[in-house]
Every structure is written in structure tokens, then in C-alpha cells.
Amino acid sequence: MTVRDDTEPAQHRRISAVPTIHDVATHAGVSPMTVSRVLAGGTSVRPAKMERVLAAVAELGYRKNENARSLRPGQRTGLIGVIITNVSNPYYAELQLGVEEVLSAENIRLLVGNSGEDPARERQLVADFIGRHVDGLIVVPAGGDTAHLSERSLGNIPLVLASREIEGITADTVIIDDVAGAFEGTSQLIREGHRRIAYLGNMTSVFTSKRRFDGFEKAHKDAGLEVIPELVRAGQHDPATAQDAMEELLRLPDPPTAVFSANNRNTIGVLRALRAEALSYSLPGDTPPTSDIRVVGFDNFELSDMMPFLLNVIEHDARELGRQAGKLLIRRLREDNNDAPRKVQLPTHLRI
Amino acid sequence: MTVRDDTEPAQHRRISAVPTIHDVATHAGVSPMTVSRVLAGGTSVRPAKMERVLAAVAELGYRKNENARSLRPGQRTGLIGVIITNVSNPYYAELQLGVEEVLSAENIRLLVGNSGEDPARERQLVADFIGRHVDGLIVVPAGGDTAHLSERSLGNIPLVLASREIEGITADTVIIDDVAGAFEGTSQLIREGHRRIAYLGNMTSVFTSKRRFDGFEKAHKDAGLEVIPELVRAGQHDPATAQDAMEELLRLPDPPTAVFSANNRNTIGVLRALRAEALSYSLPGDTPPTSDIRVVGFDNFELSDMMPFLLNVIEHDARELGRQAGKLLIRRLREDNNDAPRKVQLPTHLRI
DNA sequence: AGTCGTGTTGGTAACGTTACCACAACAGTC
DNA sequence: GACTGTTGTGGTAACGTTACCAACACGACT
Known part of the structure; x- marks a missing residue:
């Protein structure tokens, strides 16, 4: 045991410093090993000593130093x-x-x-x-x-x-079945009769975005259709950029009748664009021509069911x-x- | 230095085990202390040795063991x-x-x-x-x-x-000015002429909830009004329970004309209740009598501006x-x- | 040539913990 | 009463790191 000859500072230190297994051992009148054993589960420690150790632990407010423990070979950090x-x-x-x-x-x-x-x-x-x-x-x-x-x-x-x-x-991997989800959502739009379906999503270099586009494309192929390149917008990663992209689509001479959005950031941008358009048309008292545009979006989000638009979401459990x-x-x-x-x-x- | 007489296992271990400062030192032909010095900033180390050390670090892919470092007195864990x-x-x-x-x-x-x-x-x-x-x-x-x-x-x-x-x-504390926010929001409703204002929030044992209720109450007092106890619902902590509470309020013989909601969970519940009511009235083709109910809610939330109701939010920067x-x-x-x-x-x- | 700094380097010990070994105490067996 | 096994206990060392001290080399000065 370390000799503490500096009486005054030692006392002061004892209060503020975090107690170690050594302090507990001294306090309980046992060796550090016994304390360690008690804390490890208490196998082959006499009940009386075990109690003394636990009392000392409680009194000093001792906490095992996890960093020191994990230093030993074979020990995990947790x-x-x-x-x-x-x-x-x-x-x-x-x-x-x-x-x-x-x-x-x-x-x-x-x-x-x-x-x-x-x-x-x-x-x-x-x-x-x-x-x-x-x-x-x-x-x-x-x-x-x-x-x-x-x-x-x-x-x-x-x-x-x-x-x-x-x-x-x-490596072990957990993913969403993006392809099937996008396929199902897009197929729903095609089944409803839509032929000019826009796509909005992140850059296709992002894994999920690529897969969702693949599902979008596959739904077209299976229905004997082709994706319309001028309606594809990939690269938006937040609602603001998605809104810009959607507004651009709405200004096309022949705008889409439905939208597939590949993630919730894009879906929100799409909805904002639709509302902006609806508001601008409501000024002259006219009914907006595209207010009945259909939207299907990947990812659910809070309040998706409260949106004043025709919206379906492809939900999954994050x-x-x-x-x-x-x-x-x-x-x-x-x-x-x-x-x-x-x-x-x-x-x-x-x-x- | 530790002697490694078990040649075969040592080689195998060297590959999988994480390299230590000792390994780097041996590899660079210096002592562990020199390696430590180089990694600490390289004061008073000869440039040639410094280079050798850095090369060894790169080659072995050495990472300092933060847990071991923080064990030393005076060192932080970060x-x-x-x-x-x-x-x-x-x-x-x-x-x-x-x-x-x-x-x-x-x-x-x-x-x-x-x-x-x-x-x-x-x-x-x-x-x-x-x-x-x-x-x-x-x-x-x-x-x-x-x-x-x-x-x-x-x-x-x-x-x-x-x-x-x-x-x-x-202790050091960072809080939102809940009282002022709730005061401002409630005052707005009073200024608009509302006299029967409901309150929905968490239990008042929660710090923020109490303060927001205080602001709600103070706005009433300052306007010479009193909070109406039967319109106060405290205890909802998620949208579902808040929706129930709001629906109950709507069924009162004399329902509130405005609602102050103390957090975003409650606001969302309120909005859901309002929509549920609007939908139920739309079945017989009747105009819902309370669809123009005013809502002010503490906390902003995504899409709050897209809600099909008269809603103001008290926003702050989390x-x-x-x-x-x-x-x-x-x-x-x-x-x-x-x-x-x-x-x-x-x-x-x-x-x- | 001897002394003194100055800059560079390595050895040792310690941080708090636990694995391993050693040993003591004790009960049971021949 | 000596031998064996079991149970409880403590000493020692090591995990990877860095603070401290000692020592060394080397140039500059007296």
C-alpha cells in the first residue's frame, strides 16, 4: 500500500477525488482483490466480508473505473x-x-x-x-x-x-427493402392510370437512392412503360432543394400527373411546392389545375396523414x-x- | 521490453492485435517515450527520429489507447x-x-x-x-x-x-424563456377576443410545463381575466392522450373557442382531434361549428405551416x-x- | 582543458483494475 | 496424527500510457 505521509493534503484529496478500489478495501479492512471479487459476483467470499465490502462501497460512493478495467487483456469496454x-x-x-x-x-x-x-x-x-x-x-x-x-x-x-x-x-447489414417498396409505390401510381410520373430523390450515388430508383424503374418496365428522363430529378437532399426541383417540374409545358419521391426530405419539398402553387392560383380565384397531382413518398413522417394533398407513404420501421x-x-x-x-x-x- | 519466445503465435497475434506504443517504438528503433513525445506535439525531438516515428505510426496503423491515457492522473477522458x-x-x-x-x-x-x-x-x-x-x-x-x-x-x-x-x-443551466413565450402566445389569443381558452400540457410537475402554465395564467391576469379550470388539461405527454383530452373538451356543452397547447406533442394531438371532428361533421354535409377554433402551440415542429387549421407556434431554437x-x-x-x-x-x- | 548550459533521449514508476498463483485454514479420510 | 481436498484470501504483475528524473552528447564559454 502507498504510504501517505502528507496528512493534510491527503484528507482534502480524499474528499474530492474519486474513490478507488483501494480506498474501499482499506475502509472494509480487506484486500482490493476481495473487493474486486465481491463486485464481480461474490463467488467464494465469506458473507460477513461481503457485507462489509458492500457497506464500504455504499458509504464511499465507489464506482468501478471502467477505463482501468477495460485495460486488462480480454476485457471489453462495453x-x-x-x-x-x-x-x-x-x-x-x-x-x-x-x-x-x-x-x-x-x-x-x-x-x-x-x-x-x-x-x-x-x-x-x-x-x-x-x-x-x-x-x-x-x-x-x-x-x-x-x-x-x-x-x-x-x-x-x-x-x-x-x-x-x-x-x-x-459486414453484417440491416437494410430496408428499398427496391420492393419503390416498386410497390410506383406500381400503385401506374395502376391508377398515371403515365407521366416524376422522380425526386437524392444522388444515385447514395445506396438507398439508387435502389429506390431501381424499384421505380422496374415498376415501369413491368408495366411495359419507360421512365421519362425529363421528369427525373436526383440530387436534392433537403426540403428546400426538393421544393425548387418540384417547382421546376410544375413549370414544364407538359408537367407530371404524379410524383414518386424517394425520401421524406424530398416528399416534404414536393408538398411545399404543391402548396405554393395552390396559393398562387387561389389569388385570382381560379381552381389550380394540378392540385390533384398524386404523390407517393418513401419514408413515413409525422403528420403525413394530415397533409391537404393526395399522398401515400411507403412506411418502414426505423x-x-x-x-x-x-x-x-x-x-x-x-x-x-x-x-x-x-x-x-x-x-x-x-x-x- | 517483453521477450517474445513464442515465435509463431507472436506473429499471428501481431496481425490481429491492436498495436501499442511499444510496437511503434520497436518498429522505429526508439523508446516508447519518444513516440509519446512525438504524438504529444513533438517538442524537443530530433526531426529525423520524428519522421521515423510517424512512418511507423502510419505503417502499423497505430491509434493511441485513450482509455489507458486517461488513466494517468491529470488526464481527461475527452x-x-x-x-x-x-x-x-x-x-x-x-x-x-x-x-x-x-x-x-x-x-x-x-x-x-x-x-x-x-x-x-x-x-x-x-x-x-x-x-x-x-x-x-x-x-x-x-x-x-x-x-x-x-x-x-x-x-x-x-x-x-x-x-x-x-x-x-x-448548476450551469440553459433554458427557454417559457414564461414569456406562453405569455405572448396566450395574450395573442386574448387580444383576438377569445375568452374561453383551453390549456393542454404535460404534468405541471415537469419544469417547463409549470412555467408555461404560469405564462398562460399571467396573460389572463394581466388582461383582467381568469383561467377557466374546466378547460385545463394537464398530464398528456404524447399525441394520442392529447387527442383524447382535446376531444373531451370539444364535447363540452360550452367548448373552448381557442386552445393553448404547451408543447408540440400536445399540439399535434389537438390538431388530430380537430381534424377528426371536421371529418365527422363532413359526413352529413354540415359545416363543422368549431372548425375555426384557434390554436397556439409551444414548440415549432416540421410542417406546422402546412396544417389546415388556424395555428400559430411559439418557436425557439433547440x-x-x-x-x-x-x-x-x-x-x-x-x-x-x-x-x-x-x-x-x-x-x-x-x-x- | 574543464565547466556550464542546452537539447535530446531513455528508464522507472504509477494511474485502477483483475488474472494468476500461492498459501492459509479447515474438514474429512485412512 | 499425517495426508488430501476444498474454500477463502492476499500478493504480484501486467494492461498502455505519460510525468518525472537522470543521463548523455555537444557546443560555447571561461
Whole structure:
């Protein structure tokens, strides 16, 4: 034991400093090892001593130093790095909540970071999380350069990709069945007789956007139709840019009769454009000619059912996606298995 | 240096195991101390050696073990615990984003947890975060038992309260000017001539709810009016329960002519109730008698401007609240100061 | 030539924890 | 009464890092 010859400062330090296992041991009149054993579950410790130790723990307000514990070989940190693109999008907030729901049940904590769709920021976060020795990573990949997510770069830290896949990287993955959802939504519009259907979405370099466009295209093909290139607008990532794109479409000589929107940001922009148009027409007292334009949008969002337009949404469960991602990670951690990576695909549902 | 006499296993281990500062030192032909110095900023290290070290770091993909580093006395973990009540509420998601925006600039990472308004869960999260030696805490307190947030319990870990205060706990705080906002919104309704104004909100035991009710009450008093008790409904915390409460109000013999809603969950419930009523009246072809009911709601929410009702919202900047909370914490960390706790109050704005 | 700084480098120890080994105490067996 | 096994307990070392001190080399000055 360390000798404390400086009486006055020692007392002062004892109050403010966080108590260690050593302090508890001294207080209970046992060795640090016994304290450690009690806290680990109390196997083969005499009941009387166990009580003394627990009393000392309570009295000093002792908390195990998790950082020191995880330093020992074979010990986990109990930390998971979660990198999402943007929590302010309710879809990813739900995802985070689902992840936490599953992992907190295992006493695992979340280190979260927002990449803002920036691969460089994502790489930086991954590097930092590795430095903190997370037990695993759950990432919504931003795309672009993904070398930092390769197996070689991560070592033996398990990775779960959420919402998006990456070409060339094999890892546990949870995604939405984007293709089927977009197919179903688009088919509904075609079934209703629409032939001039606009598409609004993110850049097709984004995994989900590409898949949703594929579903959009497939629905056309299956119906013997073709996608009309001049009605396709890909590249909007927020409501404002989507609104601009939609207003541009409405000004076309031959505007679309229906719109397929590939995500909730774009859908909201579309709805704003439609309302702006309706308002501008209502001034001269005329009935707006395109107010009955049909909209189908991927992703549900709060109040979608309160919109004063003909709108259907392709809904899916972001929280469940987060839960599944958490479960895949737990499976990897529990059994130290090298099974082939699993891919979970969650269904969508067209809400009428 | 440790002698590795087991040649075969050592090689295998070298590939999968995370490299340490020792490995880098051996690889560069210097001592671990020199590597540490280079990584700390490279003061008084010969340029040639510095280069060799950096090359070894790059080649081995070495990452400093932050947990081991923070074990040393005087060293920080660079971790902040953020406890919010529920990320799936966009208001708190924005708050989290604001906190991250400010703290990631200081290279501080976020440990996040959702309390779900449960004080026991909050206490558990605080205890865990203390065990991980966070440098500080940002908490949206759930209320109830708050002993775990007392200065005695936290030791010298700085605490910032966000969005809500706690009686008896002095800490840096960032809140919205709830009273003024509610006063302004209610006054607007009174100015328009409304005399039967309903109130819907959370339990008044929640800090913000109480303050917003106070503002509601003060607006009445200042206008020489009194709050009508039968029109007050406090206790709804989600849209579904709020909708029920509002429907009940609409069925009163003498229903309110206007509604003040104290948060976005309640506002959405109110709007749903109004729409349900409008739909039920539209069946017999009758004009609904209360469709022109006025609504003013605290908190803005996405698409609030697209609602087919007369709605004003009292908006405020949740992300800015998060930023301010982060800044207060950084200030506490930077200078190791014992200044009196600061209280920042953010303004609201009635959106017409 | 000897002394003194100055700049560069490495050894040692410690942060708080737990795995491993050693050992003591005790009961049961021949 | 010596031997064996079981249970409870503590000492030691190590995880990866950095603060501190000691030591070294080297040029500049007396």
C-alpha cells in the first residue's frame, strides 16, 4: 500500500477525488482483490466480508473505473460506436433509439457521432472510436471513400452497416427493402392510370437512392412503360432543394400527373411546392389545375396523414432497423464467431 | 521490453492485435517515450527520429489507447455524458446535434443515453457515466428524485442542465424563456377576443410545463381575466392522450373557442382531434361549428405551416440550446473555475 | 582543458483494475 | 496424527500510457 505521509493534503484529496478500489478495501479492512471479487459476483467470499465490502462501497460512493478495467487483456469496454449521418432527421433519431434500446439491455453504452454525409468526418469518427477501443461499430455509411471501414483497417472490431450497404465491404447489414417498396409505390401510381410520373430523390450515388430508383424503374418496365428522363430529378437532399426541383417540374409545358419521391426530405419539398402553387392560383380565384397531382413518398413522417394533398407513404420501421442492427452486433460479440455476415432486409408497407 | 519466445503465435497475434506504443517504438528503433513525445506535439525531438516515428505510426496503423491515457492522473477522458429524455422527439434530437456541434470542435465525444423521463433510468445512466470518468454531464433532468445530480454525488464532475432546472440544485443551466413565450402566445389569443381558452400540457410537475402554465395564467391576469379550470388539461405527454383530452373538451356543452397547447406533442394531438371532428361533421354535409377554433402551440415542429387549421407556434431554437449547453460545459472545463453557475435563457418567437 | 548550459533521449514508476498463483485454514479420510 | 481436498484470501504483475528524473552528447564559454 502507498504510504501517505502528507496528512493534510491527503484528507482534502480524499474528499474530492474519486474513490478507488483501494480506498474501499482499506475502509472494509480487506484486500482490493476481495473487493474486486465481491463486485464481480461474490463467488467464494465469506458473507460477513461481503457485507462489509458492500457497506464500504455504499458509504464511499465507489464506482468501478471502467477505463482501468477495460485495460486488462480480454476485457471489453462495453462501448459501441454509432455513426449516423444526421440525427436531426427523425428517421435516424429513431434508428439511434432502436440501437440504444437493444444495447442498453446488455449494459452497453453508445458513443454517437454525426457524419453529416461527409466521408472524411466519418473516417475521423471511426479512428477516434477505435482509439477508445469500442467493442463494435454501427455505421450508416456516408459513401465515397470507405477504406476506413475495411476489415484490414478495423482489425477485429465487428462492424454492422445500417440502412446502407457498401460495395466491396462484407459486414453484417440491416437494410430496408428499398427496391420492393419503390416498386410497390410506383406500381400503385401506374395502376391508377398515371403515365407521366416524376422522380425526386437524392444522388444515385447514395445506396438507398439508387435502389429506390431501381424499384421505380422496374415498376415501369413491368408495366411495359419507360421512365421519362425529363421528369427525373436526383440530387436534392433537403426540403428546400426538393421544393425548387418540384417547382421546376410544375413549370414544364407538359408537367407530371404524379410524383414518386424517394425520401421524406424530398416528399416534404414536393408538398411545399404543391402548396405554393395552390396559393398562387387561389389569388385570382381560379381552381389550380394540378392540385390533384398524386404523390407517393418513401419514408413515413409525422403528420403525413394530415397533409391537404393526395399522398401515400411507403412506411418502414426505423426503430426496428436500429434494433436489428444492435442484435446483429450483440450476436457477433456474444459468440466470438466468424460466421458469414448476415444481411437482414426489413419490409416496407404502402400506407393508403 | 517483453521477450517474445513464442515465435509463431507472436506473429499471428501481431496481425490481429491492436498495436501499442511499444510496437511503434520497436518498429522505429526508439523508446516508447519518444513516440509519446512525438504524438504529444513533438517538442524537443530530433526531426529525423520524428519522421521515423510517424512512418511507423502510419505503417502499423497505430491509434493511441485513450482509455489507458486517461488513466494517468491529470488526464481527461475527452468524453461527455449526454442524457436526454427521448431522441425520437425532434426537439431533443436537435438539442443533441447542437451539443455535438460544439463539443466535437473541441475533440470531445458524446456518450448518450435516453432516460425516457424515468428518474431511475437517469440515475443509472449517471452512475455509469461517472464510472467511465466523463469530463462532464449535460442532462435534461426527468424530475422526481434528483439526488444523483447533487454536487455531493457528482464530486467534481461539472453538470449542465438543459431545458429544465431543478429546485435545490445549482448548476450551469440553459433554458427557454417559457414564461414569456406562453405569455405572448396566450395574450395573442386574448387580444383576438377569445375568452374561453383551453390549456393542454404535460404534468405541471415537469419544469417547463409549470412555467408555461404560469405564462398562460399571467396573460389572463394581466388582461383582467381568469383561467377557466374546466378547460385545463394537464398530464398528456404524447399525441394520442392529447387527442383524447382535446376531444373531451370539444364535447363540452360550452367548448373552448381557442386552445393553448404547451408543447408540440400536445399540439399535434389537438390538431388530430380537430381534424377528426371536421371529418365527422363532413359526413352529413354540415359545416363543422368549431372548425375555426384557434390554436397556439409551444414548440415549432416540421410542417406546422402546412396544417389546415388556424395555428400559430411559439418557436425557439433547440439546436442553439444544445450549443449553449455545450459552451457552458467547455467554459467549466477550460478554466478550472468555481465561478457562480450561469443561467442562460433563450428567447422565443411567436410565428404568425 | 574543464565547466556550464542546452537539447535530446531513455528508464522507472504509477494511474485502477483483475488474472494468476500461492498459501492459509479447515474438514474429512485412512 | 499425517495426508488430501476444498474454500477463502492476499500478493504480484501486467494492461498502455505519460510525468518525472537522470543521463548523455555537444557546443560555447571561461
